[in-house]
Amino acid sequence: MVAYDGVGPVGRRRRWRGRTVWRMDPRPVELPDSVTLITGQGNLPAVRVESARCTGEVYLHGAHVTDWAPSGQDPVIWLSEHSTFVPGRAIRGGIPLSAPWFADGRTGDMTPAHGWFRTSTWEFTGAQDVDGTVSLAFHLDGADVGHPTISADYVVEMGEELTLELAITTQEPLVLENALHTYLAVADIDAVSVRGLEGCHYVDKAPGGLPDNIQQGEVTFAGETDRVYTHDGAAQVIDPAAGRLISLTKSGSSKTVVWNPAVAKSAAMADFGDEEWRGMMCLEVANALDGVIPLEAGGSHTMRATYAVAST
Numbered sequence: 001m002v003a004y005d006g007v008g009p010v011g012r013r014r015r016w017r018g019r020t021v022w023r024m025d026p027r028p029v030e031l032p033d034s035v036t037l038i039t040g041q042g043n044l045p046a047v048r049v050e051s052a053r054c055t056g057e058v059y060l061h062g063a064h065v066t067d068w069a070p071s072g073q074d075p076v077i078w079l080s081e082h083s084t085f086v087p088g089r090a091i092r093g094g095i096p097l098s099a100p101w102f103a104d105g106r107t108g109d110m111t112p113a114h115g116w117f118r119t120s121t122w123e124f125t126g127a128q129d130v131d132g133t134v135s136l137a138f139h140l141d142g143a144d145v146g147h148p149t150i151s152a153d154y155v156v157e158m159g160e161e162l163t164l165e166l167a168i169t170t171q172e173p174l175v176l177e178n179a180l181h182t183y184l185a186v187a188d189i190d191a192v193s194v195r196g197l198e199g200c201h202y203v204d205k206a207p208g209g210l211p212d213n214i215q216q217g218e219v220t221f222a223g224e225t226d227r228v229y230t231h232d233g234a235a236q237v238i239d240p241a242a243g244r245l246i247s248l249t250k251s252g253s254s255k256t257v258v259w260n261p262a263v264a265k266s267a268a269m270a271d272f273g274d275e276e277w278r279g280m281m282c283l284e285v286a287n288a289l290d291g292v293i294p295l296e297a298g299g300s301h302t303m304r305a306t307y308a309v310a311s312t
């Protein structure tokens with residue numbers, strides 16, 4: 001980690017004389033002592049949090065959370081050792097923001113995968129620390145990246161819990177899809193189970209999967225798992241090998257996605273280690289498939305998720 005020296009880029013990129021440059025924020029963000037601007041991997045700017053209650057990190061590239069751990073806990077957010085940190089490419093792991101479409105979209109032909117939010121550079125607009133709980137605010141102006149009708153605000157609040165709030169506004173009618181594509185660190189995926197999805201309908205997107213299924217009992221992982229559940233409630237990841245439980249509560253989301261790539265898909269991804277699937281899983285808060293959000297011109301949508309950890 002390199003401390004930010006006030007000289008490198010903070011803010012958003014723009015074109016100037018045919019080159020991509022960084023716009024320095026004319027109103028510098030006042031930072032509490034627990035928040036530092038750093039030059040992260042790939043020389044990308046990031047916000048580092050070391051507070052009385054947690055440590056964490058968010059890259060401006062994608063407003064991408066790459067770390068969160070409450071004091072005394074191992075990292076809760078998983079990040080691939082093989083991730084690239086390159087403008088235009090998504091970070092592998094952490095919490096990618098998927099929008100304005102999810103995966104390849106409801107029409108199945110949208111690119112880039114998961115939309116352009118996660119590969120755009122966001123502005124860091126504010127930070128505060130209240131008794132060790134740190135709030136970081138980010139803004140994305142679609143006009144900066146060729147999408148002038150869409151803007152977004154994202155607040156990441158980290159302390160003993162992690163709360164994410166993504167608000168998206170559109171100036172023209174939009175069928176919105178989105179996700180907080182959270183990668184969670186687990187000790188042994190073979191022993192992990194997910195509670196709270198019992199009885200929910202799901203689309204199974206894994207090879208050979210059927211479009212409508214009903215979850216029987218807890219979710220366990222016996223191969224590639226890629227499921228979009230119709231579910232607006234809470235869920236818990238039970239990780240016996242780590243002796244902990246990760247809980248999720250949410251609002252503004254009608255789908256919960258459970259993903260683990262297992263052997264073949266891991267091998268096919270260049271930015272994902274062949275064995276890394278054993279130590280991660282995604283529990284994503286989403287609106288997708290038949291759960292898209294139709295917005296009128298001037299409309300907005302807010303989605304919120306809270307992750308918390310407890311020992312078992």
Ligand SMILES: O=P(O)(O)OC[C@H]1O[C@H](O)[C@H](O)[C@@H](O)[C@@H]1O
Nearest residue numbers: 103113114205226227257259282
């Ligand atoms: O490789 P990515 O574009 O980051 O997508 C990773 C995964 O995201 C979601 O969980 C989708 O349901 C999966 O189908 C996809 O493989």
